[in-house]
Amino acid sequence: MARLVAAFVAAVPRLRFDFHLASLKGLFPQLRRASILAAWSGAEPRLAHASDLSTNPAPNLLTQLVTFFDDFAPHYDEWAHGFHRKAAERLVALAHPTPGEHALDVGCGTGLVTRALAHNVGRRGSVVGVDVTPGMLEVARQKTPANVQYLYMPGERLIFRDAAFDLVTMGLALAYFVDARAALAEAHRVLRSGGRLAVSCQRRALATDAQEEFFEILDRMRVDHPFMRLPRHDDERGSLGEPEVLTRQLYEVGFDEVKIATMVTGGRPKNAHEWVELMKGAGPLPYSLLSTMGPASRRRLEGELDEVMGRLDEDAFRFHIAVTFALGYRD
Numbered sequence: 595m596a597r598l599v600a601a602f603v604a605a606v607p608r609l610r611f612d613f614h615l616a617s618l619k620g621l622f623p624q625l626r627r628a629s630i631l632a633a634w635s636g637a638e639p640r641l642a643h644a645s646d647l648s649t650n651p652a653p654n655l656l657t658q659l660v661t662f663f664d665d666f667a668p669h670y671d672e673w674a675h676g677f678h679r680k681a682a683e684r685l686v687a688l689a690h691p692t693p694g695e696h697a698l699d700v701g702c703g704t705g706l707v708t709r710a711l712a713h714n715v716g717r718r719g720s721v722v723g724v725d726v727t728p729g730m731l732e733v734a735r736q737k738t739p740a741n742v743q744y745l746y747m748p749g750e751r752l753i754f755r756d757a758a759f760d761l762v763t764m765g766l767a768l769a770y771f772v773d774a775r776a777a778l779a780e781a782h783r784v785l786r787s788g789g790r791l792a793v794s795c796q797r798r799a800l801a802t803d804a805q806e807e808f809f810e811i812l813d814r815m816r817v818d819h820p821f822m823r824l825p826r827h828d829d830e831r832g833s834l835g836e837p838e839v840l841t842r843q844l845y846e847v848g849f850d851e852v853k854i855a856t857m858v859t860g861g862r863p864k865n866a867h868e869w870v871e872l873m874k875g876a877g878p879l880p881y882s883l884l885s886t887m888g889p890a891s892r893r894r895l896e897g898e899l900d901e902v903m904g905r906l907d908e909d910a911f912r913f914h915i916a917v918t919f920a921l922g923y924r925d
């Protein structure tokens with residue numbers, strides 16, 4: 595631990611933020627796992643050991659993703675007044691699984707969609723849930739219905755045969771994939787003729803002014819971070835949940851007759867503290883920044899937020915979470 599602290603101090607002469615080293619320490623076992631995961635994605639494996647930190651402190655996007663979902667898994671189902679539950683229910687209603695069908699749930703997470711599918715397809719049907727975050731799969735496996743199998747597998751490289759499934763679902767996972775297009779193409783390949791894909795994706799363009807302001811502050815923190823170079827996804831990925839973009843993506847990999855639905859939910863935390871706690875669950879980047887922040891940095895951030903939100907009057911601390919749902923058929 596002393597060597598680690600010395601490495602930080604040597605690499606960063608002027609720390610502008612204080613961070614909990616204890617929370618950083620918690621990242622390391624997952625960084626090793628993420629470097630293994632990176633092998634399949636073609637991404638450069640980084641930070642296999644804590645001792646790498648002084649020379650190469652930048653975790654890649656996959657590292658951030660797995661760390662976030664691993665840590666967040668126990669809170670996932672209840673986050674933001676059960677937003678994930680509501681989105682899962684809507685996706686399954688749109689997919690309309692029927693008794694006896696065989697379904698695949700890609701990026702199954704804690705199994706919210708998987709379990710609802712399992713209920714609908716019944717004992718004659720089956721559901722396979724795949725995901726790359728061990729912590730999410732662990733939560734999912736705590737309640738595994740008899741007709742469900744959970745497997746550790748990337749959506750971009752499915753091991754299933756062509757035309758193996760009647761239905762594929764991807765609940766709120768598309769924007770996190772290393773290669774979203776490859777995952778959609780794989781879904782198309784494993785569906786039988788006449789089968790369908792149901793996808794949901796957050797629609798970022800409907801964010802409120804309060805969210806816009808907050809994410810601008812976060813991005814400044816990311817860029818100015820004293821000892822971590824935190825990567826972020828490109829803007830194109832942020833537009834995947836726009837109805838016309840999602841529709842085009844489905845058509846481009848061969849789906850037909852794409853139907854679109856939307857859902858908007860939201861809320862209004864009481865103050866800056868509650869807002870920051872909520873936003874830790876908003877994704878891998880906010881989580882990396884907010885969960886490693888020490889008390890002084892946190893006070894500064896909350897102070898800045900109070901000031902910014904004060905200018906938004908009744909829109910202060912208001913947030914929206916909008917979701918686009920798409921259902922596409924395979925020829």
Ligand SMILES: C[S@@+](CC[C@H](N)C(=O)[O-])C[C@H]1O[C@@H](n2cnc3c(N)ncnc32)[C@H](O)[C@@H]1O
Nearest residue numbers: 701702703725726727730748749765766767770
């Ligand atoms: C927001 S959660 C969605 C969980 C669930 N589908 C739901 O609707 O609640 C996104 C999930 O996608 C998974 N994921 C990210 N990239 C993946 C990939 N390349 N292959 C499979 N799963 C992936 C994450 O590990 C995470 O569990």
